Amino acid sequence: xxxxxxxxxxxxxxxxxxxxxxxxxxxxxxxxxxxxxxxxxxxxxxxxxxxxxxxxxxxxxxxxxxxxxxxxxxxxxxxxxxxxxxxxxxxxxxxxxxxxxxxxxxxx
Amino acid sequence: xxxxxxxxxxxxxxxxxxxxxxxxxxxxxxxxxxxxxxxxxxxxxxxxxxxxxxxxxxxxxxxxxxxxxxxxxxxxxxxxxxxxxxxxxxxxxxxxxxxxxxxxxxxxxxxxxxxxxxxxxxxxxxxxxxxxxxxxxxxxxxxxxxxxxxxxxxxxxxxxxxxxxxxxxxxxxxxxxxx
Numbered sequence: 001x002x003x004x005x006x007x008x009x010x011x012x013x014x015x016x017x018x019x020x021x022x023x024x025x026x027x028x029x030x031x032x033x034x035x036x037x038x039x040x041x042x043x044x045x046x047x048x049x050x051x052x053x054x055x056x057x058x059x060x061x062x063x064x065x066x067x068x069x070x071x072x073x074x075x076x077x078x079x080x081x082x083x084x085x086x087x088x089x090x091x092x093x094x095x096x097x098x099x100x101x102x103x104x105x106x107x108x
Numbered sequence: 109x110x111x112x113x114x115x116x117x118x119x120x121x122x123x124x125x126x127x128x129x130x131x132x133x134x135x136x137x138x139x140x141x142x143x144x145x146x147x148x149x150x151x152x153x154x155x156x157x158x159x160x161x162x163x164x165x166x167x168x169x170x171x172x173x174x175x176x177x178x179x180x181x182x183x184x185x186x187x188x189x190x191x192x193x194x195x196x197x198x199x200x201x202x203x204x205x206x207x208x209x210x211x212x213x214x215x216x217x218x219x220x221x222x223x224x225x226x227x228x229x230x231x232x233x234x235x236x237x238x239x240x241x242x243x244x245x246x247x248x249x250x251x252x253x254x255x256x257x258x259x260x261x262x263x264x265x266x267x268x269x270x271x272x273x274x275x276x277x278x279x280x281x282x283x284x285x286x287x
Binding site for chain 2: 002003004005007008009010011012013014015016017018021022025026028029032033
């Protein structure tokens with residue numbers, strides 16, 4: 001450690017805050033936190049009493065409901081298409097079998 | 109849901125109170141050496157913690173477990189900058205009422221040492237802002253390079269250079285004063 005650093009360490013010692021500042025601020029902090037907690041609880045209740053604040057929850061339910069309905073429709077269509085596809089493939093297969101049998105008989 | 113929120117808030121407030129108790133001395137020391145008198149240092153300390161309280165939740169989330177002391181000192185640093193800008197002041201030299209200096213007995217040797225420390229404080233007060241702050245953080249708050257870098261918003265390398273230059277500049281001034 002250089003001489004200047006030694007001097008700096010001696011000159012710049014930590015300074016304790018005056019006692020009243022610590023007490024005063026601790027009190028202010030306690031008031032602030034109590035007020036904030038009370039405010040949070042009141043805010044929740046107050047906001048739900050005001051019909052203007054119902055728009056968001058109602059909107060969320062409507063949008064959520066519409067999305068769920070849409071999903072059900074899409075799934076139903078997909079299943080329907082899958083089933084329809086299977087029927088077409090079966091029809092195609094049986095048509096091919098019939099034409100094969102006809103060709104074989106004609107050859108004979 | 110409301111109970112959960114209130115419980116979270118209470119836990120957060122408890123954490124903040126701990127932060128306040130752990131770092132009141134650091135913030136006060138920084139404010140005192142930055143501004144140079146107890147009255148304004150008290151104001152600056154109060155303002156720093158009030159501002160910190162407002163943004164504590166976010167700071168804790170974003171700190172990712174790292175210590176919050178550099179964040180607190182950065183708040184004090186910004187508020188001190190506003191303090192000087194608003195009032196066009198320069199820092200005063202905290203000569204008469206620095207804690208240790210007042211304890212010194214008045215023998216010749218101690219008076220001489222007191223004068224020497226007074227010159228050091230004057231020299232620190234005359235340094236450019238960033239150098240002065242880095243020295244306060246290093247020596248009064250015992251912060252390491254990484255913490256100082258976070259508080260000043262610089263890289264660790266740049267902080268190391270800053271402190272080195274500050275010490276060299278102060279050493280030069282003290283030598284000049286001896287001539």
